[in-house]
Amino acid sequence: MRAYVVHRLLQAVVVCLGISLITFALLHVVGNPVLLLLPQDASEVDVALLRSRLGLDRPLWIQYAAFLGDAVRGDFGRSLFTQESALALILERMPATLELTFAGMLVAVAVAIPLGIVAAVRRGSVTDRLCTVGAVAGQAMPIFWLGIMLIILFAVKLRLLPASGRGTLGHLVLPALTLGVYLAPLTMRLTRSEVLNVLTQDYIRTARAKGVREAVLLYKHALRNAAIPIVTILGLQFGRLLGGAVVTETVFAWPGVASLAVKAIRTYDYPVVQGAVILLALLIVVVNTLTDVVIACLDPRIRLEGGRA
Amino acid sequence: MGKARGLVLLFAMLSLLAAPLGAEAAPRGRVVVAFGSDTSTMDPHMHTERMGIIVNQHIFDTLLARDTKTWQPVPHLAESLRAVNPTTWELKLRKGVRFHNGEPFNAESVKFSFDRVLNPDQKSPIRGNFTWIRSVDVVDEHTVRIVTHKPYPLIHEILTFGNFGMVPPKYVREKGDAHFARNPVGTGPYRFKEWRKGEQLVVEANEQYWKGAPAIQTIVFRVIPETATQIAELLSGGVDIIRAVPPDQIPAIKASGVARVTATKILRVVFLQMDGDGRVSRTPLTDVRVRRAVNHAVNVDEIIEKVLGGMAVRTPAGNNPMAFGFDPAVRPLAYSPETARKLLAEAGYPNGFEVTLNTYTGSIVAVDQVAQAVMGYLGRVGIRVKPRHFADVGQYLANFRGAKLDGITMASWGYNSVFDSDAIYYIHFHTGQPYAYNTSKEMDAWLDEARATVDPKKRLELYGRLQRHLVDQAYWVPMYAQYTIEAVSNKLNYEASSDEIMRVFAATWK
Numbered sequence: 001m002r003a004y005v006v007h008r009l010l011q012a013v014v015v016c017l018g019i020s021l022i023t024f025a026l027l028h029v030v031g032n033p034v035l036l037l038l039p040q041d042a043s044e045v046d047v048a049l050l051r052s053r054l055g056l057d058r059p060l061w062i063q064y065a066a067f068l069g070d071a072v073r074g075d076f077g078r079s080l081f082t083q084e085s086a087l088a089l090i091l092e093r094m095p096a097t098l099e100l101t102f103a104g105m106l107v108a109v110a111v112a113i114p115l116g117i118v119a120a121v122r123r124g125s126v127t128d129r130l131c132t133v134g135a136v137a138g139q140a141m142p143i144f145w146l147g148i149m150l151i152i153l154f155a156v157k158l159r160l161l162p163a164s165g166r167g168t169l170g171h172l173v174l175p176a177l178t179l180g181v182y183l184a185p186l187t188m189r190l191t192r193s194e195v196l197n198v199l200t201q202d203y204i205r206t207a208r209a210k211g212v213r214e215a216v217l218l219y220k221h222a223l224r225n226a227a228i229p230i231v232t233i234l235g236l237q238f239g240r241l242l243g244g245a246v247v248t249e250t251v252f253a254w255p256g257v258a259s260l261a262v263k264a265i266r267t268y269d270y271p272v273v274q275g276a277v278i279l280l281a282l283l284i285v286v287v288n289t290l291t292d293v294v295i296a297c298l299d300p301r302i303r304l305e306g307g308r309a
Numbered sequence: 310m311g312k313a314r315g316l317v318l319l320f321a322m323l324s325l326l327a328a329p330l331g332a333e334a335a336p337r338g339r340v341v342v343a344f345g346s347d348t349s350t351m352d353p354h355m356h357t358e359r360m361g362i363i364v365n366q367h368i369f370d371t372l373l374a375r376d377t378k379t380w381q382p383v384p385h386l387a388e389s390l391r392a393v394n395p396t397t398w399e400l401k402l403r404k405g406v407r408f409h410n411g412e413p414f415n416a417e418s419v420k421f422s423f424d425r426v427l428n429p430d431q432k433s434p435i436r437g438n439f440t441w442i443r444s445v446d447v448v449d450e451h452t453v454r455i456v457t458h459k460p461y462p463l464i465h466e467i468l469t470f471g472n473f474g475m476v477p478p479k480y481v482r483e484k485g486d487a488h489f490a491r492n493p494v495g496t497g498p499y500r501f502k503e504w505r506k507g508e509q510l511v512v513e514a515n516e517q518y519w520k521g522a523p524a525i526q527t528i529v530f531r532v533i534p535e536t537a538t539q540i541a542e543l544l545s546g547g548v549d550i551i552r553a554v555p556p557d558q559i560p561a562i563k564a565s566g567v568a569r570v571t572a573t574k575i576l577r578v579v580f581l582q583m584d585g586d587g588r589v590s591r592t593p594l595t596d597v598r599v600r601r602a603v604n605h606a607v608n609v610d611e612i613i614e615k616v617l618g619g620m621a622v623r624t625p626a627g628n629n630p631m632a633f634g635f636d637p638a639v640r641p642l643a644y645s646p647e648t649a650r651k652l653l654a655e656a657g658y659p660n661g662f663e664v665t666l667n668t669y670t671g672s673i674v675a676v677d678q679v680a681q682a683v684m685g686y687l688g689r690v691g692i693r694v695k696p697r698h699f700a701d702v703g704q705y706l707a708n709f710r711g712a713k714l715d716g717i718t719m720a721s722w723g724y725n726s727v728f729d730s731d732a733i734y735y736i737h738f739h740t741g742q743p744y745a746y747n748t749s750k751e752m753d754a755w756l757d758e759a760r761a762t763v764d765p766k767k768r769l770e771l772y773g774r775l776q777r778h779l780v781d782q783a784y785w786v787p788m789y790a791q792y793t794i795e796a797v798s799n800k801l802n803y804e805a806s807s808d809e810i811m812r813v814f815a816a817t818w819k
Contacts, residue, residue, distance in 0.1 A: 032703040032704060032706075032707050033703065034703075035702075035703050035706040035707055035710070036702065036703045036706075037434065038357075038434060038437075042437055043437070043743075044710075044743060046437060047710075053432070079349070081349040081356075082349040082350055082490075083350075083355075083490075089506070092506060093506075093507060148535075148537050148538070148541070151537075151538060151541045152541060155541055155542075155545045155547070156541050156544050156545045159545060159546075162547060163538060163541045163542045163545050163547050164533055164538050164541075164542055164547070165508070165509075165531065165533075165547075166508065250534045250535050251535050251537075251538055252538065253508075253531070253532060253533040253534060253535070253538060255505070255506070255507040255508040255532070259507070259534060260507060263346060263347075263534075268703065
């Protein structure tokens, strides 16, 4: 197990390196932050001075090497706009993003797994069909549109919940719901098909023949086996969840890292973009590693193989 | 110095007009203002962002302010500004003003604020606006003299500059810049309370404000990036004022019964710049007849009416009617496709020609629709347009400055908030300026002279001459000045301002 985790962490380093290189190249090829930082009538001398002050007049590879050297020491540099530490800016907003993504994940799980089980158990019923239709609709809905619709319904028309911002639990409901609905359909369909798959296995039939109660059969035997691919998918979807968070944070004015990164990209605030992208990538790697650990706990076979490796 | 006396008198009269901030009763209630983006710092000298300037104006005071009817500079922390000689100005400061931390506002605070911006090590992005200053000298507790390198006619404008708030020397020196950037202290109508970055910034009424306490107790500036969410918040009562309302949302807001729209003209003008010098490449546009044809081809009035719903003001020579030096007698070339075709034939292009139209995203309202309309008009007289769009302002500006925008460019200019003809014409028509694609010795001479004299009459005459010349030479297709469109809760008395400073500090409850 330990070897496995170490291996995954080494992979993470390579992933982060690759990501930093790509982000760096993309930003420096298209962007020009200098003119955004200066008043429109700044002279050419001012422009040149600022370029050299920001170190943007050095060859690209030197800039990248300098960035990497600092980054491994946990220093992503200072925001070109606020002169504050990029890492501090990102960490300041990390709790909001974590809160939103985990709440979104919770909503997705709470909606998708019960519905998936019900749909599988009552295969072919009206409930099953409704669930399938709902899943397709949920998957087809642009997250941006869904967010706005929820705001109009719950905040403007019914006046039940705040339209945007962060603070009380009420503020979390709509963004978490939006993100949950974005994530739920795939999880629900997978749950349905996995439970269905398990329910047709020989050991289930045997258990049923032995007279095991249906509820025990479902929760103890079927679900535990079906859980492995579901947890895998949930872990893999974490990246997608962060992607959804970019839009959700923007729509709901949620002060998280994703919307910070978007703003930084628009203004070519290199240090903030690089820091945010690398930290988010790290987060995904960590979550995926944790997922693997959970699966290993669920499935003794993986645990044993992992132990040998 | 009869002129200078005139200025003092004018200032004294205007200061009588500058009414106190409204409420006799104690401040009450809470107003929420939505911004599309956050500000990066609360240090007024260290940024040039619109949202930051708006919040700064609530916490800090400038030496001069703008009259909200004429938009001309009027006394504020400075009670008078007098020219001692063409290169020396004397400021008399208001007495008894204190910073929020109790520090007195005096000549030393003024000198400190100027010196801070001018100090190259401070790296202030607004330093370039102050390099005309040779020195700032304290005469006594409430008198300061500013010595300039050359006569500098824009001094009144620069002293109203939203970024140039007066800062407390002792506090800034003791606490340092980083602390000041997050915990600002000024003399303004509101004192800073709390700032959660990317989320909201809160200010509380300064009941000891020298102009009298404001009517609203608490103002919250909230960051809501998405316009649709801003509108939903406004309609559900979560937010009281929003800005940059898209024109197509106006009917929905008007019909809501909870909020109304307040719109007014602003400094930003939109125009089609032609590469008349052939700075990038020699196109037919170097021929004045062709440039005139382009002018006759575009129906600007119809664009204002149909595309912008009337929310724009025609600018005959590209200059904003609110800018000093605007000549109301100048008329634009009339819309006439026949004249355009005739001129093109005369110039040797009876079948028209092909030309680039550069456009960019940012600052121009409904840019795509306006560009489409322009392309349509040009197409009708045979000018075939190759569109080239910049989705990024930085890229657009780099190309503009780097002499890479060939053909026609749909440009806009915000005057850097200076209500003066110099702020638009010098940079676009003086030889050697990065934005100049049309230049001549003649125009250089007028622009230089207007910049070197503090005599308003002389300047008016020079800019009048320049504007007639610009229409005659048809370097631009002057189009219009834009509006700022804001929406405000029906609970408030509040109007949008032409300098795009949201004066929530002057708002009152209905």
